[in-house]
Amino acid sequence: xxxxxxxxxxxxxxxxxxxxxxxxxxxxxxxxxxxxxxxxxxxxxxxxxxxxxxxxxxxxxxxxxxxxxxxxxxxxxxxxxxxxxxxxxxxxxxxxxxxxxxxxxxxxxxxxxxxxxxxxxxxxxxxxxxxxxxxxxxxxxxxxxxxxxxxxxxxxxxxx
Ligand SMILES: Cc1cc2nc3c(=O)[nH]c(=O)nc-3n(C[C@H](O)[C@H](O)[C@H](O)COP(=O)(O)O)c2cc1C
Numbered sequence: 001x002x003x004x005x006x007x008x009x010x011x012x013x014x015x016x017x018x019x020x021x022x023x024x025x026x027x028x029x030x031x032x033x034x035x036x037x038x039x040x041x042x043x044x045x046x047x048x049x050x051x052x053x054x055x056x057x058x059x060x061x062x063x064x065x066x067x068x069x070x071x072x073x074x075x076x077x078x079x080x081x082x083x084x085x086x087x088x089x090x091x092x093x094x095x096x097x098x099x100x101x102x103x104x105x106x107x108x109x110x111x112x113x114x115x116x117x118x119x120x121x122x123x124x125x126x127x128x129x130x131x132x133x134x135x136x137x138x139x140x141x142x143x144x145x146x147x148x149x150x151x152x153x154x155x156x157x158x159x160x
Contacts, residue, residue, distance in 0.1 A: 002071070003025060003070070003072075003073065004028045004071070004072050005018045005021060005073045007029075008034060008059075008075070009077060010038065011040075017075065017107055017141065020151065021150035024151035025155060027071075032086055032093075033059065034058070034084070047084065047085065051083065052081075054082065055088065057084070058089070061093070065096055066095065067095070070100060071102075071157045072097060072101070073150065074103070076106050077106065078106050078108035078109075078113065081115060083115050083118055094126055102129065103132050103133070103134070103154065104130060104133045104134075105133065105135070106136075112135050117133075131157045132157065
């Protein structure tokens with residue numbers, strides 16, 4: 001089964017989780033950029049309120065065609081207990097995703113709130129079946145703990 005990991009990462013944590021899983025499973029990686037290009041301060045002043053309101057960012061690439069894949073994992077940092085505006089935009093930007101398996105994953109300081117459930121619901125609303133969700137804290141990432149969690153979910157979804 002072909003697997004694609006699509007993610008947004010502002011400060012590198014989600015990127016690290018996505019890259020570890022891609023290396024372990026052979027999945028393709030798509031890193032999405034938020035065209036707002038927030039500074040750290042603006043992430044809190046502008047980005048977090050947008051996340052709270054469930055808004056979508058303008059992202060690059062603007063269209064993500066997953067026709068070639070059987071499983072699509074979508075990853076986001078948690079902002080204000082929600083998925084980032086970029087992650088909301090990733091789900092909306094998917095093309096040919098209907099009927100495929102989806103995985104939602106998130107990194108956070110430790111209080112993910114409803115970010116994962118929210119992201120999983122959005123993925124399901126695009127006609128995909130969410131087969132698993134994975135959250136990892138910044139402390140765990142720093143210690144290198146549970147970094148194989150996403151790869152395990154991907155392997156289960158691909159029947160490996
Ligand atoms: C604007 C902003 C809001 C955040 N809100 C939360 C939050 O609600 N709960 C939490 O546990 N961590 C929160 N964090 C911490 C990030 O989710 C965490 O550091 C994450 O791993 C960052 O991922 P990244 O390095 O891929 O951008 C927030 C960080 C930023 C910049």
